[in-house]
Amino acid sequence: MGRFIRLAAIYRLTPANGLPLVLSAQWLTAHLPSRTAFHQLPLAIAIYRSFGHLLTHSGQSLALQQADNGQYRMGNEAPFRVVPLGELPGGHPYAEGYKRTDPVIRSGGWLYHSFSAFLLYALLSWSHEEGVGHRRVLAANIGRGDNRYGRLVRTDDISEDQGIAVDYRDVWFNLNAANPIDLRRVIVSGFRPNETVAAHLRVGYGDIDLRTTEPSAADRSQPLADRYPVSVGAARRLLQAFELERDVIDRGWVVD
Template identity: 80%
Template sequence: MSDSVPDDLWRRRILPSLLVHEAVCVRATCRAKAALVTAALLVERIDGSLARHSLTGLIDIDRTAPLPFTYVLRAAYVLEQGSNEWRAMGRFIRLAAIHRLTPANGLPLVLSAQWLTAHLPSRTAFHQLSLAMAIYRLFGHLLTYNTHSLALQQADNGSYRIGNLESFRVVPLGELPGGHPYADGYKRTDPVIRRASYLFLSFSALLLHRLLVWWSTGEGVAKRRVL
């Protein structure tokens, strides 16, 4: 049946309605339409996701040609996930740039093919963490503070660490006492975090706290304003 649908209709109506992994299934299972699912198509999806999440100029891929299909596939897939989580990370990246945690060449932070291939061999690998943490993991290794990498690291006991500060852990909803204010509106995509005796509403709230309290003393920061 799909063979009889004109290619132009596939391009304009059908492919845009499919999720990235669904479009790739078309490439793998429908010989007649496989040629329509190209790296160029996925780059268009990437650009659309960047614009939708207000990430244009903050996050990007390495656009050096030729672009491997598997590389843009991984990037397109992760950028398609979630909505508010990416926007929150976009705000964090803006602040990180102001506080000079980003690379010397500035923004955007480039998701490299080498890193994505090494750390995201499958969709399952991306979803092993809550969405907000998985998104931060994509670019955290590109940030530094006083020469310390701000990559998200996981310990054997299930706790996490960023930089040289003390570790933290995810607090499942079931661990919060009944009636706790953080239980109302708990988000599994951006969960409550415990660091020592401190409880944070979410992982993104922890990042913001660390940036403003611990990572905001870089040279020249005091003269810059958050717009």
């Protein structure tokens, strides 16, 4: 969860006194009085529950809330639930390597590879706190039929040097959907120690765009790489591995 917390700090979701997050003895006694209480939830969810109450978005607590129907909620996010391994259709890609400690999550019409993926996806939607300056700066349409795009959205070979892959699927509200669409966000900056710029690529429906908190270092007349050197450099390092850097960075549509 360290990478999540570093990003949360950049997005100004953490307390004003900054990191590290400090759990009070009173909260732990009231909410986690024993190991049994902690292990009632899948481990990844239990860990988030232990500190989620310290985070806020637009004045709303991001504490984990659990309903009687087995669903959970964080802040104003849509409710979500754990998908047991037995509910996944035979041969489902998320069944391979399924972890009960970090299970598949379903929320609305989307299916997330794990709770960790769902949490990072939610984090990216909480990136618009006042003063953060998070925005889209570049967009490109590659097309779902392009083999390079297909590799980027599905490969398991994205290293931590390149970024963190956040995988989910549009399943049309149906786990047995015949033609689900694979989607991915790749966080390329902001999760490593000492990084102060959060940037990620949204990869979906044939499109790739770049979003960042980096302030522009030059006016719009200058190349994008000069205006956003950290974000564009990090995105380029990832895209080069898929031979997409020219089509996205050099030929993409500059939004900001």
